[in-house]
Amino acid sequence: MSDTVRLRVEKAVYGGDGLARLPDGRAVFVPMTLPGEMVESRMVDAHRGVARAEVVEIVEPVDGRTSPLCKHYGICGGCHYQHATYELQLMLKREVLRDTMQRAGVSAPEIQVHAGKPWGYRNRIRLHFLREADGRLRLGYKRRRTNDAFALEECPIAAPVLLRAAAALAASTTGAPWADAADEAEIFCNERGQVIVAVLLAPGVRATGATETEFDAAIVRLQRSLPELAGAGLYRQSSRAGQPPTEIAGWGAVELECSVGGQVYRVGRGAFFQVNAAGAAQLMKIVAGDRQGALAWDLYAGVGLFSVALSRRFMRVVAVESAAAALGSLRENLHAAGEQHRALENTTVEFLRRTAAPSSKRPPQLVVADPPRAGLGAEVCKLLAQVGPAEMVYVSCDPVTLGRDLAALVESGYRLRALHLVDLFAQTFHMETVAELARG
Numbered sequence: 001m002s003d004t005v006r007l008r009v010e011k012a013v014y015g016g017d018g019l020a021r022l023p024d025g026r027a028v029f030v031p032m033t034l035p036g037e038m039v040e041s042r043m044v045d046a047h048r049g050v051a052r053a054e055v056v057e058i059v060e061p062v063d064g065r066t067s068p069l070c071k072h073y074g075i076c077g078g079c080h081y082q083h084a085t086y087e088l089q090l091m092l093k094r095e096v097l098r099d100t101m102q103r104a105g106v107s108a109p110e111i112q113v114h115a116g117k118p119w120g121y122r123n124r125i126r127l128h129f130l131r132e133a134d135g136r137l138r139l140g141y142k143r144r145r146t147n148d149a150f151a152l153e154e155c156p157i158a159a160p161v162l163l164r165a166a167a168a169l170a171a172s173t174t175g176a177p178w179a180d181a182a183d184e185a186e187i188f189c190n191e192r193g194q195v196i197v198a199v200l201l202a203p204g205v206r207a208t209g210a211t212e213t214e215f216d217a218a219i220v221r222l223q224r225s226l227p228e229l230a231g232a233g234l235y236r237q238s239s240r241a242g243q244p245p246t247e248i249a250g251w252g253a254v255e256l257e258c259s260v261g262g263q264v265y266r267v268g269r270g271a272f273f274q275v276n277a278a279g280a281a282q283l284m285k286i287v288a289g290d291r292q293g294a295l296a297w298d299l300y301a302g303v304g305l306f307s308v309a310l311s312r313r314f315m316r317v318v319a320v321e322s323a324a325a326a327l328g329s330l331r332e333n334l335h336a337a338g339e340q341h342r343a344l345e346n347t348t349v350e351f352l353r354r355t356a357a358p359s360s361k362r363p364p365q366l367v368v369a370d371p372p373r374a375g376l377g378a379e380v381c382k383l384l385a386q387v388g389p390a391e392m393v394y395v396s397c398d399p400v401t402l403g404r405d406l407a408a409l410v411e412s413g414y415r416l417r418a419l420h421l422v423d424l425f426a427q428t429f430h431m432e433t434v435a436e437l438a439r440g
Contacts, residue, residue: 004040004043005023005053006038006041007028009033011099012035013029014100016080016081018034018035018037020053030053032083033058034088034092035062040055041054042054064085064088065084066083070156072141072150072155075143076150077143077144077145078142078157078428081428081429089426097419097433101406101419103403104406104407109416113421114423116276116278116279116426118426118427120156121276121426122155123159123188123190123191124162124187125166125187127184127186128140129149129170129179129183137170137174137182138151138152139167152166157426157427159189161195161228162189165195165228166187169197172222172225176215176217178205178211178214178215179218183237184200185200189256190258191258194230195228196229196253196269197222197231198270199234199235201234202236203238207246212248215251219251223252230252231251231256232250233250233270234250244270244325255267255329258277260274260281260305261280261309265308265333266303268326271323272303272323282422283306283395284306286422287310288310288312291313293364296316296317297366297368297389299320300321301321302330304319304343306370307330308333311334315340316340316341317337321344356384356387363387365389366392367387368392369384370395370396372397373397373398374401375405385409385412390438391437391439392409392414392437396435402435413440414437417436417437418435419433419435420433420435420436
């Protein structure tokens with residue numbers, strides 16, 4: 001489609017686009033626009049009741065529009081709000097969160113907004129391998145709304161050492177036989193700038209002595225140009241959905257020590273950890289706060305960000321985690337807090353099916369849940385209501401699934417006492433939300 005149309009942007013929507021209306025009333029989504037702006041747009045897609053357009057010209061800009069800092073902005077699919085001042089970004093996210101709660105039927109209190117660091121905050125990036133005509137390897141991000149990657153030259157939201165590590169990794173692995181099948185690289189640094197690299201490979205890569213030797217040689221070359229490197233791993237991706245990757249070769253440290261809010265956490269290679277250390281400290285403060293009691297549960301515990309914080313004020317913490325990559329670190333971190341605390345290898349739903357039985361012991365005073373993007377879901381919400389903790393804290397990375405789950409929990413007898421928007425992902429549409437609920 002090539003039609004051009006002038007549109008007035010009504011509001012920002014979750015996903016980073018601006019929402020406008022075509023003359024026939026249909027909604028059209030326009031990226032890199034701001035509420036109130038008049039834009040000349042070119043239609044690029046219109047089917048199944050959804051229309052999309054790209055900006056040709058900003059006819060009437062609004063206060064708060066600014067020049068993007070990154071040369072890749074508009075090409076890269078990672079950032080969505082660099083055309084807005086940081087203050088306006090926070091306003092947009094608050095409005096998106098409020099609108100999402102209203103559409104879910106949730107009566108929310110005033111949203112408390114916690115600002116973050118606008119630039120240089122990411123301590124982990126995932127990149128894709130590209131192969132040049134001369135055989136050289138490059139690393140890059142995905143292009144906006146495509147599966148194609150572009151060679152990365154800068155990334156202002158990432159810690160600078162990660163960009164240096166990406167360039168060094170590409171140079172060090174060019175020509176390595178195993179690298180011909182490489183798909184992705186994940187680079188992770190702690191607050192001191194040490195770096196750990198996990199390279200994810202296609203399913204066909206085999207574990208052989210030659211592969212291990214070649215990988216070791218490549219990483220030794222990398223370490224010469226990147227002295228901050230602490231460890232690296234080579235993985236074969238499973239062709240089966242939901243299966244974790246298998247390590248083929250490893251070099252150096254298998255985990256990093258990361259400090260958040262004065263607490264040191266061990267984070268294993270490949271384990272999930274918040275990509276924003278300063279933001280994670282804010283989260284930890286909100287979630288743990290001054291809460292105390294005999295027993296707290298931490299569901300979807302990861303490596304124990306909240307479990308360890310809760311262990312300071314609760315006599316006993318039970319942390320539940322199913323991901324093998326995180327479980328070892330969780331056990332280490334929680335054991336260091338005291339032998340009375342327990343880390344359980346289980347899915348949240350299976351754990352709750354057992355503990356929600358009528359014969360179960362007294363419920364915990366507090367349940368903390370930090371599920372993946374899919375949220376808790378109907379069964380987990382129902383089981384939590386049966387367990388009946390006095391208080392719940394729900395940490396969410398998706399306001400849509402959060403609204404759905406909060407509606408179910410409120411209907412089951414809980415009251416939404418506070419709602420926090422913690423900006424861990426400046427320049428993007430992503431947001432972290434913390435909902436505090438009390439029974440009755």
